[in-house]
Amino acid sequence: MSVVFVMVPIALVLAAVAVTAFIWAARDGQFDDTETPAHRMLFDDQETKRGR
Numbered sequence: 001m002s003v004v005f006v007m008v009p010i011a012l013v014l015a016a017v018a019v020t021a022f023i024w025a026a027r028d029g030q031f032d033d034t035e036t037p038a039h040r041m042l043f044d045d046q047e048t049k050r051g052r
Helices: 002-028 036-040
Strands: none
Touching: none
């Protein structure tokens, strides 16, 4: 039973860190545009330097 008194504060601290990281990422714009980077590699127009 005494392990509960150790694990509950550790769980609360980990949850607080996760929520803080999510809020920081959301405010920093990490979730603003999730599709463009995935499509950017398909439309790469840069020519290679093989003599083309």
